[in-house]
Amino acid sequence: MSTEQYRISIGQDRVNAIFTDAMARMYGLVALGIVTTGAAIWVGDMLGVGNVIFSFGWIGMLIMFGIMFGVLMGANAAVMRGNTGLGTVLYLGFTGLExxxxxxILTRxxxxxxxxxxxxxxxxFVAMSVVGMTTKRDLSKLGPMLxxxxxxxxVVSLINMLLLQSGMLFLLINIVxxxxxxxxxxxxxxxxxxxxxxxxxxGDARVANQVAVIGSIGLYLNALNIFIILLNLLGFASDD
Known part of the structure; x- marks a missing residue:
């Protein structure tokens, strides 16, 4: 192997290492976020945290949503500024609050x-992630449409919740x-x-690390929403 070939080989090894580390960190943080949420559900159930929140009705829910939204925005802002450590801590804090x-809600x-x-x-989630990792199609226009x-x-969900309160519309919303x-x-x-x-x-490991944390936040939210939607659909089916 010539000196130039050796340099190319070393360079490619570094590229592969940075990419692999970023993907492993991203999915590792998604998994850790899910575990943190599970632990918080257990603790919250034991201590009755959820009961305290919902005992204040809409005010309690709005305050909780406001806190969670603030922590989530803080996590994103910290990562974008390059402070992935703080961003990770805030992300895990958000998963605990969730x-x-x-x-x-799960008591229902x-x-x-x-x-x-x-x-x-x-x-x-795993199936969709595999598709995302392997597809060759250009999906750049898909995100804005979604x-x-x-x-x-x-918007329709809020109208239904506040005004219509239709069970069939609730089912349709979850199906969509x-x-x-x-x-x-x-x-x-x-x-x-x-x-x-x-x-x-x-060769920018710092940016790759930022991508990993930002990606973990988005994928965790997707997994969480899929779980809640499936709960609603299964719960609706069992009620029938």
């Missing part, structure tokens, strides 16, 4: 329903939301993969 919030469902929803969520659709469904979040998982996976590859090609 667990406290869910600890009350049986253990069997929760277990089935979790297994289905894991299978769907976000427009998501905003529209959220499921493919949206599945597609978002594919799109975000591909986006993060391409951003990590670009950073790796430039």
């Amino acid at each position: 667990g406290f919030f869910l600890s009350f 469902f049986t253990t069997g329903t929760i277990g089935v929803a979790f297994v289905l969520t894991a299978g769907m 976000m427009i659709g998501l905003i529209g469904v959220i 939301l499921l493919p949206i979040f599945l597609a978002l998982t594919v799109w975000e996976t591909k986006q993060m993969k391409e951003l990590a590859q670009d950073a790796a090609m430039r």
